[in-house]
Amino acid sequence: MKNPWRQRWKEGRIGFHLHETHPALVRYWPALGVGPGAKVLVPLCGKSLDMRWLAEQGHPVLGIELAPEAIEQFFAQRSAGVARYPQAGFDVSRQGNVELWCGDFFHLHIQQAAEVGAFYDRASLIALPPATRERYAFHLAQLVPPGAQGLLISLTHDDQEAGPPFSVSGQEIERLMTPNFRLELLENGEADDRGRCESVWALKRRGPLV
Numbered sequence: 001m002k003n004p005w006r007q008r009w010k011e012g013r014i015g016f017h018l019h020e021t022h023p024a025l026v027r028y029w030p031a032l033g034v035g036p037g038a039k040v041l042v043p044l045c046g047k048s049l050d051m052r053w054l055a056e057q058g059h060p061v062l063g064i065e066l067a068p069e070a071i072e073q074f075f076a077q078r079s080a081g082v083a084r085y086p087q088a089g090f091d092v093s094r095q096g097n098v099e100l101w102c103g104d105f106f107h108l109h110i111q112q113a114a115e116v117g118a119f120y121d122r123a124s125l126i127a128l129p130p131a132t133r134e135r136y137a138f139h140l141a142q143l144v145p146p147g148a149q150g151l152l153i154s155l156t157h158d159d160q161e162a163g164p165p166f167s168v169s170g171q172e173i174e175r176l177m178t179p180n181f182r183l184e185l186l187e188n189g190e191a192d193d194r195g196r197c198e199s200v201w202a203l204k205r206r207g208p209l210v
């Protein structure tokens with residue numbers, strides 16, 4: 001069956017897309033202390049402007065996105081040329097230090113993420129149904145090296161059954177991520193007029209025990 005996200009992009013139902021950099025990224029990223037040249041993995045990246053901000057901070061960006069429409073629209077915002085080539089089953093597009101890989105995040109292999117030193121996840125968990133969230137947390141942990149830091153932005157709302165966006169509680173984030181990451185809750189926002197409440201987390205990939 002076709003992934004419902006492909007349909008959403010075709011129909012332009014992308015209410016999750018922000019027209020500015022997410023304020024929590026600007027507020028919290030600098031304090032993480034990620035090395036200036038560290039490559040940032042952005043799973044389920046959409047056409048997020050957050051990737052531009054990360055690139056402007058000097059980070060090479062590796063975004064993974066299922067929908068070709070998202071990738072085309074991201075690069076169309078700038079007139080600079082885009083190099084395109086196939087790699088490891090993905091269609092890769094590169095503009096400056098932003099590389100977007102079109103394909104399924106779960107097919108990204110650790111070898112393709114070898115240079116990744118940090119990660120940024122806004123609205124990935126809430127895009128996925130419960131069983132797939134387990135898989136996501138495990139796969140992310142496989143891709144990032146011990147010590148890698150990242151921000152995770154998620155949300156809750158009142159309807160536990162409805163989604164996407166799915167409501168993902170703080171307890172669930174802790175349960176999913178704690179086996180492989182150290183977690184710190186940075187912010188639990190106020191509910192908006194639709195009852196949606198964002199939470200912001202700092203994560204650090206646990207290393208092997210010594």
Ligand SMILES: C[S@@+](CC[C@H](N)C(=O)[O-])C[C@H]1O[C@@H](n2cnc3c(N)ncnc32)[C@H](O)[C@@H]1O
Pocket residue numbers: 005006009016017018043044045046047048064065066067070103104105106121122123124126127
């Ligand atoms: C809620 S949106 C968030 C997009 C982006 N992170 C942002 O903040 O705007 C989730 C995105 O994940 C993409 N997606 C869903 N499943 C995916 C998968 N298995 N692999 C890659 N991308 C996927 C969707 O097409 C959609 O663009």
